[in-house]
Amino acid sequence: MGITLQDIEVMLGVPVGGFLMVEKTNLxxxxxxxxxxxxxxLDPIQHPNENKSILVEARIRVNWLEARFGAPLAVDASDAVVQQHARYHILVWLGSILFMDKSAERVLVMPLQFLNLISDAKKYSWGSAALTWLYRHLCKASDTKAMQIGGVVMLVQLWVYSRFPQICPITRLPQQPVQAGPLANSL
Incomplete structure (x- = not known):
């Protein structure tokens, strides 16, 4: 029993058909x-024990991105600037749901290479890439020293609830407030 491509497509609606997302990782x-x-x-800080660099390997700080793209887009913005803003929004969405980093303060830059032409993004199998990323993080989480997990954690939760409904939280209606005075007055 395990999470499959069908699960990611049915539970999250993420497409699994299309080109595999196999590109260069040494960019x-x-x-x-x-x-x-x-x-x-900016260039990374030279102290390896400090995690203050903006870009570390293929992960970039979200607050740095927000500082550059947080302001509304100008009405007369060029098509290139609109494309850059669209890539930013898609990258943050992908980084916060499908390719979540366990620190939650960085997003993965690797999907950016598939957004060169935003119209081509629908040609790729985002679901298979997200499932691969999840399995990678599940493997890392099995380490005894691991304290956090990344990947599509929401998919894991949805999958568990669908396979084991007895552990799914039950929504209960709020109880009526207790009336002041004797209980007999409320009957």
């Missing part, structure tokens, strides 16, 4: 951000 992510988002992250 210079700083250059990818510059090209597709229009902003270049």
């Amino acid at each position: 210079k992510w700083k250059d990818v951000c510059t090209e597709l988002l229009g902003h270049q992250p």
Whole structure:
């Protein structure tokens, strides 16, 4: 028994058909951000024990992205700027649901390479990539020192509730407030 591609498609509505998301992972992510988002992250801090860098491997800080794209788009914005903002919003959505980082303060930059042309995004199998990411994080979570988990955690919860309905939380209606005075007055 395990989470399958059918589960991710039925429970989350994420497409599993299409091209597999197998691309280069040795890209210079700083250059990818510059090209597709229009902003270049600063160089990483040289102290390996400090986690204050904007871009670490293929993960970028969400607050840095929000500082660049948080303001509303100008009415006369060029098509390139609109595309950059759209990529930002899609990247944050993907990073907060499908490709969640266990720190919850960074998003994965890897999906950005599949958003070069936003209209081509529907050609890819986002569900299989998200399920692969989830299995990777489930494997890491099995380590005795692991304290957090990443991936599509919402899918795990939905899957458990659908397979084991007896542990699903039950919504109860609120009870009527207790009347002041004797109980006999309320009958």
